Amino acid sequence: MKAVNCKEGQLTVIDLPTPTPEEGQVLIDVLRCGICGSDLHARHHCNEMADVALETGYADFMRSDQDVVMGHEFCGEIVEHGPSCRRSVPRGTTVVSLPLLRVGKDIHATGLSVAAPGAYAEQMLVQESLTVPVPNGLAPGVAVLTEPMAVGWHAVRRGEVKKSRSSSAAGRSACR
Numbered sequence: 001m002k003a004v005n006c007k008e009g010q011l012t013v014i015d016l017p018t019p020t021p022e023e024g025q026v027l028i029d030v031l032r033c034g035i036c037g038s039d040l041h042a043r044h045h046c047n048e049m050a051d052v053a054l055e056t057g058y059a060d061f062m063r064s065d066q067d068v069v070m071g072h073e074f075c076g077e078i079v080e081h082g083p084s085c086r087r088s089v090p091r092g093t094t095v096v097s098l099p100l101l102r103v104g105k106d107i108h109a110t111g112l113s114v115a116a117p118g119a120y121a122e123q124m125l126v127q128e129s130l131t132v133p134v135p136n137g138l139a140p141g142v143a144v145l146t147e148p149m150a151v152g153w154h155a156v157r158r159g160e161v162k163k164s165r166s167s168s169a170a171g172r173s174a175c176r
Helices: 037-055 146-159 167-174
Strands: 002-007 010-015 025-033 074-081 094-097 100-103 106-109 123-127 131-133
Touching (some): 074 123, 094 123
Antiparallel strands (some): 002 010
């Protein structure tokens, strides 16, 4: 399968073997993938980001000398279930997923770790328990915005933004 590899800040198209889902994972055909600000930043500053991640206890954030398939904002169609899957979401279902992948006993950041290749590829693995079916025939080009919209929604809720607040008052409050 074709994928876009990032190494030393350079992006190249490469051929990779089709991933095989392990316990609790599903294989999806990538339908759409967004390019996140985190991807753009990690492409050139992943070593610094990896140092910060290491301080928080995550040792597997990508490094510039590694081959990494990025892409954590994605929408895809389930093509295969791995062992021990519940199969509650059937093959052929369009899904989005939280960008985390369990590999053995470890959990990795999808698209930001060698251990969890992302959606800049034709196919990828996702954690079955973290997939969400795309409802009502929503187009993949819109569904791919689920993760960035969720981040924005979370920020608004945390910021306790109310209708009655003016934008300038909200901006001053957020900067305190």
